[in-house]
Amino acid sequence: MLTKEDEKFLELYSDSIYEKPSVTVDAVIFRLFDKPQENYRKLPEKKLQVYLTKRQFLPYKDKYSIVGTFIDLNFELNQSMQYCVSQKVNLKNNYYYEQLFTFGNKDRDPRSRVISISYMLLTNQSTQVEGGEWFDVDLVDVSTNKKQIKGGYVLEKKYELNLTSETTTLKNQIFIKITKNGIEEQKNIELLASDLAFDHARIIFYALERLKNKLEYTDIIFNLLPEKFTLTELKNSYEVILREKLLDANFRRKTAKLVMPTSDYETGKGHRTSQLFEHNNLWNLDID
């Protein structure tokens, strides 16, 4: 599609006169994990977890961060991300991913201008990951404040994002401000305090919102579950991510289209056996 004139121009072209930023790809890796319960009857409690590694170099040495790297210009963006998680935490191929958002605040990296293209990765608890730690995600709604102004409104929210591994607790305070004024609309996510490196708490928060929203209109949740699962397991998974309780009977009816029964049952659990289901991949394909 290039013209001859283009070709000639490109032979002589020397790279942009503009000063360039550094660019990284960063991966927010989630899984759902079954915490063991003391009571033999009770089902394990499900926790949403995020994978963090401890930084070995300055800046933010010894702080925890999501997995990321400066991009390699010989790779596609997603290849850079995939190579990174494969090298750094040995996560290979057994995950879902999607691009999340591109963060480029001037002050987000003290070294220089660094733009982060972030990805959300979903995997399940049978997948091995190495070199970091899984942190339980606990997002607490601290306060909400709505003001009506002429031609719109201001909505302010505060959250606490607490991340807990076996050895460490990391606290983060997040402040959201949505301003709607006529046609103009602004959404700001700010960190009031963070135990993580860089603005990684903000990126994790953004990923949590995306994940929650996508539950409603996609079948993204199955990427966090094993191949076969009970309906109560599926319901608990929804509840953890949505941070609300659902009614059992209604849940079963609503999700019926998304799953297919298998001939397997789970037994030996101190209560009635439960049928195992698997994801119905084709639910939204309208196959004729």
Add this chain to the structure above:
Amino acid sequence: MLTKEDEKFLELYSDSIYEKPSVTVDAVIFRLFDKPQENYRKLPEKKLQVYLTKRQFLPYKDKYSIVGTFIDLNFELNQSMQYCVSQKVNLKNNYYYEQLFTFGNKDRDPRSRVISISYMLLTNQSTQVEGGEWFDVDLVDVSTNKKQIKGGYVLEKKYELNLTSETTTLKNQIFIKITKNGIEEQKNIELLASDLAFDHARIIFYALERLKNKLEYTDIIFNLLPEKFTLTELKNSYEVILREKLLDANFRRKTAKLVMPTSDYETGKGHRTSQLFEHNNLWNLDID
């Protein structure tokens, strides 16, 4: 939040050893435009339009492109974008915007590795824009092909994206391939042919999908409408973007919450007068 050690490190830090890419911000600017009708009774036909400028320099000289620029490291990303549209097409402040996606394919710019952070901008037809042309957007669904494979499916779609201004017609062929195989999922948007510069047809296509999807769960459409509008105007706007016809009575009931009646009426149109409505900004705020 930086330690003393960090500070010392930063004093000595010289910029990344990694080779850096160039980064641009690019704006897909949409509006809804009323095409005049011959028949005095009929309402004007609404068209979704996108704003393109003709490139003055190589490469792709004289090709049409969306508005964009290399980023300025002294600006935030959205500031770079806003400064760009203000300078290049005189579009100032009277628009809605959101970050769309970051495109970074290795071959998307023949000059060098250029990563594009794209934005979608929505404005209305009373806003002046200068230096380019508005193109009617016509997206045609050419073919769909679904195949079931073990553990998933392959979905292939072809579209034609035709862009028409008063003087010019630009044709683009787009090929979508969605592969779902167990937990792994891939979505590719490829250009089979394009009259636009770079991969800008792909970016516009992506924006069209986003806009259509967001109609369902946001009130984003009001950014494309004047302050006051009739319900039929609103309905036609939905129809143009969704590319499907809606039933009038049902539409009125469904959108009732999103709008507020005003005391104004539209007259002089060869048919019954119609009440003018405005956007109810607060519909999803749950004001107690």
Add this chain to the structure above:
DNA sequence: TCAAAAGTGTTGGACCTACACCCATGT
């Protein structure tokens, strides 16, 4: 008078919410 848009009414069905209720299991 009439074509076009504005706007209302109705009916059957799908789905949703809330709750009550029974079943099966391992200790």
Add this chain to the structure above:
DNA sequence: ACATGGGTGTAGGTCCAACACTTTTGA
């Protein structure tokens, strides 16, 4: 026996698609 989860049934309401119908207007 019993606590726990597995699973079904139902009554009332809401929402929705589809269609028919009436009203109002300017030329």
